[in-house]
Amino acid sequence: MQQTRQHILEILRERGEATVDELVRALHARIQHQITGVTVRHHLDILRSEELVTEPKVRRSGAPGRPQYVYALTEKGRAQFPNNYHHLMQHLLQQLKARLEASQVNVILEGVADQMVAEAGLSEAALSGVPMSARLDHVVSYLNAHGYQASWESTPEGYILRTRNCPYHHLTAEHHELCAMDMRLISGLLGVVPRNLGRIAEADDSCAYLIPVLQQATHG
Numbered sequence: 001m002q003q004t005r006q007h008i009l010e011i012l013r014e015r016g017e018a019t020v021d022e023l024v025r026a027l028h029a030r031i032q033h034q035i036t037g038v039t040v041r042h043h044l045d046i047l048r049s050e051e052l053v054t055e056p057k058v059r060r061s062g063a064p065g066r067p068q069y070v071y072a073l074t075e076k077g078r079a080q081f082p083n084n085y086h087h088l089m090q091h092l093l094q095q096l097k098a099r100l101e102a103s104q105v106n107v108i109l110e111g112v113a114d115q116m117v118a119e120a121g122l123s124e125a126a127l128s129g130v131p132m133s134a135r136l137d138h139v140v141s142y143l144n145a146h147g148y149q150a151s152w153e154s155t156p157e158g159y160i161l162r163t164r165n166c167p168y169h170h171l172t173a174e175h176h177e178l179c180a181m182d183m184r185l186i187s188g189l190l191g192v193v194p195r196n197l198g199r200i201a202e203a204d205d206s207c208a209y210l211i212p213v214l215q216q217a218t219h220g
Contacts, residue, residue, distance in 0.1 A: 004031070004043055005046060007030055008023060008027070009047070009053075011026045012053065012072055012073045012077070015144070016147055016149070019069060019071075020037045020041055020069075023040050023071075024036070051074055051076050052073065053071050053072070053073060054071060054149070056071055057069065058070075059151075072144070086168065090171055093171065093175050106177060109181040110181065114188060117188035120139075120142045132159055133159070136161060139152075139190060140152055140161070146167065147165060148164075148167065150164075157210060157212060158212040161208070162206040162207065162208050163182075163207045164205065164206045165200075166182075166201065172200075179201055183196065183209075186209050190211065192211055194209035194210055194211045195210045195212065197209065
């Protein structure tokens with residue numbers, strides 16, 4: 001593959017998502033010479049035609065101004081970076097479930113989710129008084145850095161958070177506990193317990209979480 005396009009894939013893999021301007025800066029840091037946004041868009045068009053990069057999506061932000069469009073890796077794009085994580089996690093879960101009661105396995109996975117929330121720095125104290133839209137911006141940024149392809153939107157019923165990629169979707173058919181772990185993660189990151197509207201594991205196009213208006217008023 002052409003070297004600049006390979007760098008773009010690597011940057012998207014590391015960041016989860018990026019705008020053209022962010023890719024320009026990251027490429028300049030890597031290749032140590034100027035590259036224009038026009039050139040980056042040309043490479044992105046090629047990568048999109050090869051189904052390695054997603055169509056541009058609006059990055060939600062509470063700040064006024066022009067919308068920012070972000071790009072991310074597709075499943076095919078992520079497959080350009082083979083790893084053994086899925087196999088390792090599959091074996092770990094199988095061993096845990098073979099040796100422990102279901103409730104004990106759930107406690108361990110809840111602990112994993114809680115640890116990720118702590119890593120994100122979005123504690124209950126940190127979230128106190130923060131508007132839900134600002135929380136969602138932080139949550140989307142964190143989730144995208146971990147491969148979830150997240151976004152949010154406002155509806156009359158409340159805010160909807162969507163994740164269009166499950167980092168371990170190959171495992172959820174056998175290990176439904178991972179969906180519960182994600183719900184705990186999302187709840188911890190938001191500071192509220194949302195209502196589940198859909199799951200990739202159940203053939204929906206995204207995992208969707210609704211934060212109703214009542215919870216916005218109570219916690220936002």
